Amino acid sequence: MNITLKQLKILEAVVEFNSYTDAAKALFMTQPAVSMQIKQMEMQIGLPLFEREGKQISLAEAGSELLHYARNIRQQLEEAALMIEELKGLKRGKLHLTMASTANYFAPQLIAAFHHEYPGAQVTLDVANRTGLLDALDNNTTDMVIMGKPPKGHNVTAIRFMDNPLVVIASPSHPLATQKRLIPLKQLADEPFIVRERASGTRIAAEKFFAVHNLQLTTGMEMNRSEAIKQAVMAELGLGIVSLHTIEMELALKRLVVLKIEDFPIMRQWHIVHRNGKRFAAIPEAFKNYVLEHAESLINIVPLEINHKDTP
Structure with missing residues (x-):
């Protein structure tokens, strides 16, 4: 041929x-x-x-x-071209990131800090749902993916770099919002939840968590973005389960509250995911190392007591 x-x-x-x-x-x-x-x-x-x-x-x-x-060959040729440029002493390079929509709440801080250290880096950023992330990995159309739960059976390497607590949010006017004592998880069984689409990592984690506790998550409405869930919860349409990284502004403005629920938060992690054996040019490799070293110190989230205790 x-x-x-x-x-x-x-x-x-x-x-x-x-x-x-x-x-x-x-x-x-x-x-x-x-x-x-x-x-x-x-x-x-x-x-x-x-x-x-x-x-x-x-x-x-x-x-x-x-x-x-064809896509694999093009990607490899682009990587080779970047390597040749670096061997010539050119202080520049390209980085193609694809990330979950939830990661978009903190990733710009990482990119900005990285760009300060590497001003010659040219960053392309795509935001996608879980299906889009897996397509980017399978088709080798991105350097790396930032996502929550890494996929199985996709020939990829996943590296954890930061915790990702999932919490239950409510409107400040919700009856549970003023409850001082630890709320039993079973009390949420009849509460309608605004949830992500079925393929979402957050949705999968929440449903698995409830199933482990012999409960079923009651779905009120389904949204495909965390921002839509927050707006629906503020409109008193139900409760939500979201990453703590996504609600810093709403908590500060007192538009949302985090409920004190038994066995919450659901502790997940953020990962950098890339194809097995992928050879990075200098800029993508530098970004990966930068995130692993600095992410937890750069990203500030609202302090949260992980092991709740009942209070009188």
Whole structure:
């Protein structure tokens, strides 16, 4: 098989734009030239890359597999180019981060501190839900991911760098908000909760926690962002379970309260996750080391008593 790097780039462009014409414009080529290159690749492998129905195209199985390798090759070439630049003494480099939406509440502080130390770093930041994070890892389209629970069976390395307490939040006007004594967990069984989508790490952790205590989390409404959950809780639509990192401002303004619940918080951790065996250029490697060394001292969260005790 004699497929060129140019042809792999064309394949990526056609998939990205889902159009030969738009891919040609992006690559400064003609539409017939793009079509010809795709046909040459199909002749090389003996299988169709796209399924065609009228003017609509979609990836065939062979195209999907070849796309995966094309992305890996491009990523490796970009890493090689950065390494060559560093060997030439260029004090700059690129960093591509993908992170869970919840991490976006503290990650800018880390990036700002890192950029102060490495002003030549060019940072690209993507925020995604758990499905998007796993896609970025599987397709090797990012240097590293910042997320809560690392995935299993995805050929990745995960490194813990900071605690991530999950707490129960309520509107200050909620009846439980003024309760001084430790609230039994079973008292929450009938309370409606505003929850994240099912694939969310926070949702998974909360449901597992309740199940371990032989209880079921009562779902009132489902939201796909922590910000939406906070707004719903402030509107007195129910309770919420969120990362403590996400509510610093609301607690300071007394728009939300953290309930004192038996066996809470649910203690999770933040991780840096990347593909096994991934070779980092200097800037991504420096960022990973910087986070592992400085994250806990840079990120300030509201003090929280971890092992609650009942009070008179």
